[in-house]
Amino acid sequence: MAVPAFWATPFSYTELLAVTDVATAIAGIHTALIALGWTDDSGVGTGPWKTPARSDGAFFKIALTRTSATRLSFMMYDQAGINVSAGTAYCMDVEAAGNPFQIFAGTMHLALNSARPAQHESAWFSMMDQTPEPLTFPQAYYRMYSGPRVGSSFYNYGWNFTYCLYPGGTAYQQRQVAPLRMPGTTSTWQRRTVALTSLFSPAEFADSGNTPPMFLGRIPQAIVVDDTTGIVAGAEVIVPIDAGVNATFKVLGLASYYQQRLAFRKS
């Protein structure tokens, strides 16, 4: 076997220190995306930015708007041009006094983390990896996190709370989907062995609202971690992803969801 496809997509990690104006974040995101082969529709660094086309032609776009110096607004569009969040402009804030801002970019994903001291604000967008199934069937599949805020209202939903388009559907829905290996609601099935070795799983999801639940795919370069081990936002974990290959993942600031947190690859 080789490294699975979802660990093999190009990716990068950028941390901007003391961001006081989201224009700085947009410029940093632009630099990161262009370096990975995304294209800037505006040609002048204002986006929208389009992912490299997958082998089946699938792509998505991200539009970023500086609502104010401290507020970054974003929209996601699928390859058909449909607004994934049905027109809702989610946004994230930075401190007026500045805070670190992390950019996890890839050819099939983008995750952002504004490390505000009191509460991180995070967002992620992705085209899901569905290997080993063919890419073109039934459809490219996109997900976008429903948060962290709309205007001044801060939601910090569970990170499984997303927009997605289901097979046969014609419009994106705001749905909660379950990560595989999810602990039950009455018992704790920890992502650890009896010998206390942590289990870091690919960020795989199933449609828990359907019976049988269907496998929806994976966020490339992302894992789910068990925070009963004390892992918090910003923590970094080193995970073997193949024989002799270690990867470093950093935990986003999204709220814990049934003892689970989402982390993206840093190196």
Add this chain to the structure above:
Amino acid sequence: MSTLTCFGSSYYYKEYLIASGDVADAIVNVRTELLTRNNPAWTEPSGGLFKSPVDAAGRFCDVLLTRIDQQTLEMRVRNQLGATVCTRRWQAGTSPWYLRVFSGQFHLHLEAWSAGGYAHLSAGLFDQSPDAQGAHPLYVYGGGLLSNVNANDGYSNVSRCFMADYNGGYADRVAAYMTGSNSNMCLYHMNGAKIYRPVEMYAYVSSTTMRIAGRKYQYVLCTADLWYGTQIQVPIDNVSGTFMVTCLPTAFGARCAIRIA
């Protein structure tokens, strides 16, 4: 990557006609499988007591097969410490029936296919990788359709087996691929393709906390629309394995299949 350790152990499969309808003949055939066909072979320290090959980490289990009466076979499973994991039975009826023996250095699964239905008895060790084998002591499991008083109590199925863990040998859950509030495992891709997964078992380490104990050797989870006895081809690396769907009762929309080739 290489083949998962749980698919790297020995495996054998054979079906026998028990024309006499007497479980004594089943014990004879199981003896032939474990002592003669298996390599590495099991041993028989005393009559009907079979001990699995001891691996490099010193792990093993043993099973005691006892003829209770013509149609009733009992299997007691003990762990490496000599503690009884479970004592389970089947009743195969008195008419001729078929015995199916799935065996290997780390697993033994017996099935009785009779006019009255299907029954099973099971025992084995878990693959504990990537932890070192033997990294924790909860690696022996057992099961069987009926209790030691011939009650079909539902404690042995795809999601339940017996272990000498915190829960005192009560059934545990194969929970690795549950999806939160949904009661079914995720074994279908959104395009309808079937997904096969290793059988990972959790153990209770307290009254409310379960952690992963390991994977059953040479088992896969499969969808419940595959009937008992169905043979399926599953890619397990750059090769495919042939697995047969067992008669372990369905749970959470899943069945189990064991490798036969």
